[in-house]
Amino acid sequence: MSGKFKAPRGTFDIVYPDSEKLERILQIGYEILIRHGYRRISTPIFENTEVFRRGIGEDTDIVTKEMYTFEDRGGESLTLRPEGTAPVIRAYLERSLYSGGIPQKLFYFGPMFRRERPQAGRYRQFHQLGAEAIGSDDPAIDSEIISIPDIYFKELGLRKYRVVVNSIGCLNCRKPYIERLTAFLESAKHDLCNDCKKRAKRNPLRIFDCKEEACSEALLKAPLMPDFLCEDCRAHFDSVLEMLKVLGVSYEVEPRLVRGLDYYTRTAFEFIFEGLGAQNAVCGGGRYDYLAEALGGPPSGGVGFSVGIERLLRAIELEGACPVVLPRLDVFVAWIEGTSRKQVLEILASLRRERLCADSDFMGRSLKAQMKHANRLGARFVVIVGGEEQKRGEVVLRDLDSSEQWTVGRSKLAQKIREALGEQWGETDG
RNA sequence: GUGAUCGUAGCUCAGAUGGUCAGAGCGCCGGGUUGUGGCCCCGGAGGUCAGGGGUUCGAAUCCCCUCGGUCACCCCA
Known part of the structure; x- marks a missing residue:
C-alpha cells in the first residue's frame, strides 16, 4: 500500500x-x-x-x-x-x-x-x-x-x-400462470416470510428462490410454470x-x-x-x-x-483444472561493465527477430546480479556479452539448466540456441 | 440497499491485561575479491500499525465514524 x-x-x-x-x-x-x-x-x-x-x-x-x-x-x-x-x-x-x-x-x-x-x-x-x-x-x-x-x-x-x-x-402462457400463482400466494400468504410477501406482489416468479424452509414448504403445492405452458x-x-x-x-x-x-x-x-x-x-x-x-x-x-x-x-x-503454463524466457542477454550498450541492444534485437523470447539487463547490474535475475525470470540460456570474446566477435552462451557453456560467434548465436531448444522439445525450428 | 466479520512492511503473520510493540519468515536490493545463477552466509531498504476523530500522562492495542476486504441476504455472471 x-x-x-x-x-x-x-x-x-x-x-x-x-x-x-x-x-x-x-x-x-x-x-x-x-x-x-x-x-x-x-x-x-x-x-x-x-x-x-x-x-x-x-x-x-x-x-x-x-x-x-x-x-x-x-x-x-x-x-x-x-x-x-x-x-x-x-x-x-x-x-x-x-x-x-x-x-x-x-x-x-x-x-x-x-x-x-x-x-x-x-x-x-x-x-x-x-x-x-x-x-x-x-x-x-x-x-x-x-x-x-x-x-x-x-x-x-x-x-x-x-x-x-x-x-x-x-406472453400467452406466462400471464395466466402468473395470475394463478398470485392467487395461490394470496391464499398461502400467512405461511410466507416477509420478503416473500413483498415478492408475491412485485415479482411472483422470484418467490421460488426463497431459502426459508417455511416458504419452501408452503410452496410445495404452488402451481409450476411447466404445467401451464x-x-x-x-x-x-x-x-x-x-x-x-x-x-x-x-x-x-x-x-x-x-x-x-x-x-x-x-x-x-x-x-x-x-x-x-x-x-x-x-x-x-x-x-x-x-x-x-x-x-x-x-x-x-x-x-x-x-x-x-x-x-x-x-x-x-x-x-485444480486447466493448469497454467508459465511462459519461459528463452534467453537473457547479460553484459559486462564497459561493454558497448549499442552492441548489447543489437544482439538482443537480433535474437528477438529470430522469434526467440529474449530480455536483458536495464539496471546496470553486476554480472552476478544479472545471472540471478536471469535465473528468476526462468531463462533457459544466458548470453554474456563483453570482454575478450567480444573483441573476437564472439559471446559466451550458458545453458542455465545444465550449466554448460560455450563460446560462439555472434552470427551463429541464434542458430545455436534454436538447436539446443529443439533438442529439448524434440523438434526442429520452423 | 441490509446484516456479520476482518484490516500491522510487497506477501504470510507475531505483537497477554493500553507504557522499548513497531517485529519475524519469505520476497526485494546489495555484498561474500578480480567476468557468471539456483544452496548457504552477511548487510540494507520498505510500515504516519487502512484513514479520521475521541478517551488517556501515554494506544497498533479502548470508543466512534469513514473507507476497504470477506461471508450471507438481495440479485445475478
Whole structure:
C-alpha cells in the first residue's frame, strides 16, 4: 500500500499469472465458439441508457438500482453496459446483420458493470464471454447454445457442476400462470416470510428462490410454470430437452428456475457449480423472443448464454483444472561493465527477430546480479556479452539448466540456441 | 440497499491485561575479491500499525465514524 490510490470498490487488476490464465481460457473458449460457427462482435462499453431500460426491463433490479448511468457533455444519458445481450441485438438491428443470413451467430467478450455490493464472485466490473444466435426459433439452436458452455467446461477439465433448465413460456402462457400463482400466494400468504410477501406482489416468479424452509414448504403445492405452458411452448421445450440428450448434455429440469431479465421467454438455463458459495451460477442464459421488438426492430427471436469469467476462474482454481503454463524466457542477454550498450541492444534485437523470447539487463547490474535475475525470470540460456570474446566477435552462451557453456560467434548465436531448444522439445525450428 | 466479520512492511503473520510493540519468515536490493545463477552466509531498504476523530500522562492495542476486504441476504455472471 505505497501509493495513494486504490482500484475502486468491486474492481480489481488482473495481473500475471492470472492475466495469462485468463488469456488461455479465452483462447479455448473462442476456439469452441468458432468451431460452432459463431463470429466475434465487439460493441461499445456504453450505450444510450434506453437500450438497457427497454431491453432489460424498467422494473428489473439491474435497471432500477445497479446501472452506472451518467450524462455526457452533450446532455445525452449513457450507461456502462450491465450485460451483453441488449447491445448485441441493438447492433444486429442497427447494422441489419440479418442481411448476412440468419441465424446470425455471434460471440463477445468484455467487461460489464453493475453497482452491486461486492462479494466473492460478484464484482462491479466483471467479464463475460457470451454468445447469441439470433433469428431462429428452432429448438435445436436452444440446445446448441446450452451445449456450448457444457463442452467448454468439460474441455477445461471442470466436473462439479449441474445444468438446470426450464421453460418460462411466452406472453400467452406466462400471464395466466402468473395470475394463478398470485392467487395461490394470496391464499398461502400467512405461511410466507416477509420478503416473500413483498415478492408475491412485485415479482411472483422470484418467490421460488426463497431459502426459508417455511416458504419452501408452503410452496410445495404452488402451481409450476411447466404445467401451464401453451401448446407451442410445451412442444418447443420438449424438443429442446430431446436435443440436449442427443448432444449429450446431462441436464435437470428445474421448474422453479426463473430469470431476472424481462426479455427472456421459453428456454432458461443455468450452470450451477459446487463450492462457489452464494454466487454459484457460472453461466446463465436463455431465449429472448421479444427483445428485438423492445428495441424497436422487427420480431426476431434469439437465444444466448453468458459465462462469468471471474466465477469460471474461481471454479477452475477450486477444481485444480486447466493448469497454467508459465511462459519461459528463452534467453537473457547479460553484459559486462564497459561493454558497448549499442552492441548489447543489437544482439538482443537480433535474437528477438529470430522469434526467440529474449530480455536483458536495464539496471546496470553486476554480472552476478544479472545471472540471478536471469535465473528468476526462468531463462533457459544466458548470453554474456563483453570482454575478450567480444573483441573476437564472439559471446559466451550458458545453458542455465545444465550449466554448460560455450563460446560462439555472434552470427551463429541464434542458430545455436534454436538447436539446443529443439533438442529439448524434440523438434526442429520452423 | 441490509446484516456479520476482518484490516500491522510487497506477501504470510507475531505483537497477554493500553507504557522499548513497531517485529519475524519469505520476497526485494546489495555484498561474500578480480567476468557468471539456483544452496548457504552477511548487510540494507520498505510500515504516519487502512484513514479520521475521541478517551488517556501515554494506544497498533479502548470508543466512534469513514473507507476497504470477506461471508450471507438481495440479485445475478
